[in-house]
Amino acid sequence: MSGTEPYECIVVGAGVEGSATAYYLAKSGCRTLLLEQFPLPHSRGSSHGQSRITRKAYGDYDHFTLMMKEAFPMWETLEKESGLTIYKQTGMLAMGLPDHSFMSGTRRCLKKHNIPYEEIDAKEMHRKYPMVSFPENFKFIIDFSGGILRADKALQAYHSQFKRYGGAVHDGEPVTNIYPGDVITVRTTKAEYKTKKLVLAVGAWASKILPNLGLNLPLQVVRISVLYWREKHPGEYSAAKFPVFYQENGCGKYSVYGLPSEEYPGLVKICLHWGPEVDPDLRDKADDKWVTETMCKYVSDYFPGLVPMPAVSESCMYTWVPGENFFLDCHPVWKNIVIGAGFSGHGFKLAPVVGKVLGELAMERNLSYDMTPFKIDRFSPKHKL
Known part of the structure; x- marks a missing residue:
């Protein structure tokens, strides 16, 4: 879909965090487009490959341990929906x-x-x-x-279930410009899309895309x-x-x-x-x-x-971000732009909960967790706005 009718939400980035977010949104009844710059599947980002480590205990990061307690049953739900085995103890x-x-x-x-x-x-x-x-x-x-999370199976499951819930995936379609506003315009190499909400889960490319939106985060x-x-x-x-x-x-x-x-x-x-x-x-x-x-x-x-x-x-x-707490927050000026970034090599296991939280931010729902550790302004960055 392109033209004048806006999506309710567009998610940019079909790695595990963006895919989990898109899945949560579509499952919640939100008409969602998932954009990915490379043809899927690919090995150019941070979510490819066959395996990741998972665990519940997170040392002194108590907030991550609380999230992991929910992530395990959420992975089980995705396994049941997709028929794929994702976790091996x-x-x-x-x-x-x-x-x-x-x-x-x-x-x-x-x-x-x-x-x-x-x-x-x-x-x-x-x-x-x-x-x-x-x-x-x-x-x-x-x-x-x-244990082991089968990363490739997890992505496959998120993409298949996102489509099952009515979501659209456009891969091989890099974003070239984002124009904020009450209705956001997202321009790609192939089309132009309108959306009420935008989630940016662009992995390593956050260091290139976010400065164009006035955000210079320590990534x-x-x-x-x-x-x-x-x-x-x-x-x-x-x-x-x-x-x-x-x-x-x-x-x-x-x-x-x-x-x-x-x-x-x-x-x-x-x-x-x-x-x-x-x-x-x-x-x-x-x-x-x-x-x-x-x-x-x-x-x-x-x-x-x-x-x-x-x-x-x-x-x-x-x-990587100092302290290894992700950024899960709304843009400080354009509140209808949601940002997930800085997963520091340990975000995959938390993806079901990350997707839920980013989806809650986009849909303006009550948040399931205290988001203080994940705020953009915790480093007091200088915004060029």
Whole structure:
């Protein structure tokens, strides 16, 4: 639909956050258009690939833990509606020195929210998981809720159900201009659309699009090397034997995360939770050799059952914001423009709730959560309005 009749809402960005938002809006009876600059499916953003880690415990980020309690049943609902399996439980292993802030925060969070877990020492760790070799003075916490989200299936489910509820998807259609007002005009390379509400969930391109709307937010785009390591003994690190894991400061100031051999036969996914800063349109030019070198040493030190050279290397992008709390808020001047940005590499698991909240903002409904941590003005940015 183009021309004079406006949509009730347009969502720009068909990654997981935008797709979850569009799904929520359409399911709520809102006539919605979902715009995506690349032909779907694609691997140029932050939501592609086959797997993501999920868990309930979020350390000292209590607001995220509360959201995760709702996200789990929302993923289950999406599975039932779509007939696709999205979540696979493996447990999530946190590791580090006992007094490390991440470990103590995880422990407090699990206890506070009555999330089933187990804490073990290095000896018990070796008994349970002899395929890894971490320092003897480490402690290990297993959050039994943790596991794998099948990212590609999640996106497929959101898109199919969005269409089922009457939504329209226009992919391969980049937005070229946005003209705010009581009725917003969105111009693309193919058409011009009118809408009463606009949601921008544009991932790494927020750093390019938002300044055109007078918003200069502290967003940093980094290229993540998604590395897969071959098992020396096939099946040793399978999802039936080994959990997903996260080690804060696993490589100096950088964290490390990993998933068992589930996506590719015989390959374990272990990645650095950081990378070189990039322009999202030029990310393939980034020099990330230091990331691979860092991870080769990490795998060699702690995973004796893996070949310490990556067998497969892929990439995605994080849009990082200081403190890692997202932006989920209305534009400070044009309240009918809603912004979701800065998901900092950990937004996928929260997507059902993020989509609900962005949808509530767009539809001017009562909000399900205290949005103080996600306000745009918390950094007191200078707006050129």
